[in-house]
Amino acid sequence: MRPVRVGLLGIGTVGSGTFTVLKRNQEEIRRRAGRGIEIAMVADLNTERAKEVVGDAAQVVADARAVIANPDIDVVVELIGGYGIAKALVLEAIAAGKHVVTANKALLAVHGTEIFAAARDKGVIVAFEAAVAGGIPIIKALREGLTANQVQWVAGIINGTTNFILSEMRDKGLDFDVVLKEAQRLGYAEADPTFDIEGVDAAHKATLLSAIAFGIPVQFDKAHVEGITKLSATDIKYAEQLGYRIKLLGIARRRDAGIELRTHPTLVPMKRLIANVEGAMNAVLVQGDAVGTTMYYGKGAGSEPTASAVVADLVDIARLIDAAPAARVPSLAFQPDAMSALPILPLEQVVTSFYLRLRVADKAGVLAKITGILADQGISIDAVIQREADEVSEGSQTDLIILTHDTTEGGMSQALAAMQALPTVLAPIVRLRKEELA
Numbered sequence: 001m002r003p004v005r006v007g008l009l010g011i012g013t014v015g016s017g018t019f020t021v022l023k024r025n026q027e028e029i030r031r032r033a034g035r036g037i038e039i040a041m042v043a044d045l046n047t048e049r050a051k052e053v054v055g056d057a058a059q060v061v062a063d064a065r066a067v068i069a070n071p072d073i074d075v076v077v078e079l080i081g082g083y084g085i086a087k088a089l090v091l092e093a094i095a096a097g098k099h100v101v102t103a104n105k106a107l108l109a110v111h112g113t114e115i116f117a118a119a120r121d122k123g124v125i126v127a128f129e130a131a132v133a134g135g136i137p138i139i140k141a142l143r144e145g146l147t148a149n150q151v152q153w154v155a156g157i158i159n160g161t162t163n164f165i166l167s168e169m170r171d172k173g174l175d176f177d178v179v180l181k182e183a184q185r186l187g188y189a190e191a192d193p194t195f196d197i198e199g200v201d202a203a204h205k206a207t208l209l210s211a212i213a214f215g216i217p218v219q220f221d222k223a224h225v226e227g228i229t230k231l232s233a234t235d236i237k238y239a240e241q242l243g244y245r246i247k248l249l250g251i252a253r254r255r256d257a258g259i260e261l262r263t264h265p266t267l268v269p270m271k272r273l274i275a276n277v278e279g280a281m282n283a284v285l286v287q288g289d290a291v292g293t294t295m296y297y298g299k300g301a302g303s304e305p306t307a308s309a310v311v312a313d314l315v316d317i318a319r320l321i322d323a324a325p326a327a328r329v330p331s332l333a334f335q336p337d338a339m340s341a342l343p344i345l346p347l348e349q350v351v352t353s354f355y356l357r358l359r360v361a362d363k364a365g366v367l368a369k370i371t372g373i374l375a376d377q378g379i380s381i382d383a384v385i386q387r388e389a390d391e392v393s394e395g396s397q398t399d400l401i402i403l404t405h406d407t408t409e410g411g412m413s414q415a416l417a418a419m420q421a422l423p424t425v426l427a428p429i430v431r432l433r434k435e436e437l438a
Contacts, residue, residue: 003036004318007067009089010079011044014103014130016053017303018077018310029311033318041067068093075317077310078102087111094118099321101313103130103306109204112211112218116331123325127313132205133158133282135305136298137312142212142286143333149288151213153253155437158205160280160300161196162228162248164188167278170236170245176229188280198227199248203263206250210261213252214342215334219261222344226264235357235430238401239267245275249435258345267355267434274437285437348410353382353434356402358419359427366424367400377415380405397426403434
């Protein structure tokens with residue numbers, strides 16, 4: 001059979017890894033796919049660098065549209081990133097009847113509905129395993145391996161930079177700013193790490209996971225996004241003492257009224273496997289009604305781990321390129337005419353439990369007033385711990401740690417406002433969410 005001919009847009013870290021993996025494992029890949037897969041064209045503004053990577057194995061051009069216009073190209077692999085030119089090129093490739101593989105989670109989280117609809121109209125595939133959790137095949141697990149299940153929730157450590165920072169903060173007792181500089185020095189964090197540390201990257205990925213898990217449109221604009229920049233070493237230490245670790249989680253959970261879609265720092269019991277995922281590694285938990293809890297662990301970024309996912313998508317396309325569109329697995333796992341209308345719940349309706357840290361005056365009656373405010377909102381307390389005065393900086397102050405049972409965000413926000421107004425509460429209250437993931 002004629003090999004599948006691929007046009008590569010961008011040959012940076014992931015692009016060069018894709019070329020290398022395809023070349024090194026070409027015979028194994030051909031045996032799996034039933035036909036060869038070859039990169040025939042590469043587009044990159046830095047043509048000299050591109051030629052150093054591919055040599056004479058592929059035509060190198062500076063204009064990405066030359067790849068799309070080539071009638072011999074079957075699949076366009078978009079590895080440029082961002083929302084701008086990448087969106088235009090993906091839509092042009094689809095309009096030209098090309099299948100598309102992309103690692104661009106930001107593009108799909110924001111414009112996925114438009115892109116998937118365009119692909120459906122043209123009868124082409126948009127594959128994006130590399131867009132979430134690098135080399136971990138979580139998209140395929142949700143789209144195919146778990147199709148017998150009603151997925152109840154998905155929770156993942158899906159940003160390696162923030163997981164590295166949180167691991168270092170806990171191990172070394174250092175504050176966020178110090179560890180961020182070290183992460184940048186070691187290459188784990190970008191010079192501008194905003195998308196990572198503010199939770200945006202993880203929220204893009206959680207948005208895609210929610211769509212595949214529950215058969216809803218991608219709706220990044222309705223996700224709650226919170227990063228790790230305000231975390232202190234104090235709370236990481238207290239969480240550890242209470243038997244929890246703090247992880248930045250992307251969470252999508254099915255409720256009767258809709259879908260929770262949120263990314264934020266989360267206390268997770270230390271006995272959970274995901275709480276022990278360290279460094280820059282990724283992990284995703286999926287809870288299905290039939291299978292129970294499954295966990296997927298591995299490298300979430302890097303040249304060849306991400307290339308592994310890109311090539312896996314190319315193999316899928318090679319297997320299905322001659323199949324009727326109706327015989328292919330839908331992009332978001334569910335048939336397009338059977339997508340759910342369940343809404344993304346507003347944050348006020350999200351249900352979870354909480355960790356609260358209050359710096360309070362070390363006086364009689366303070367605890368009674370605080371617990372009374374929580375009771376007025378119907379918030380049940382799981383545990384209360386008061387640190388001795390000598391454990392904090394001033395002898396007349398103490399840290400009060402409260403763990404709650406499940407309650408709504410709205411109720412907790414009202415309780416926090418009332419507690420913060422007390423004259424005996426001496427600093428902004430720290431609120432972190434807690435998930436048992438059981």
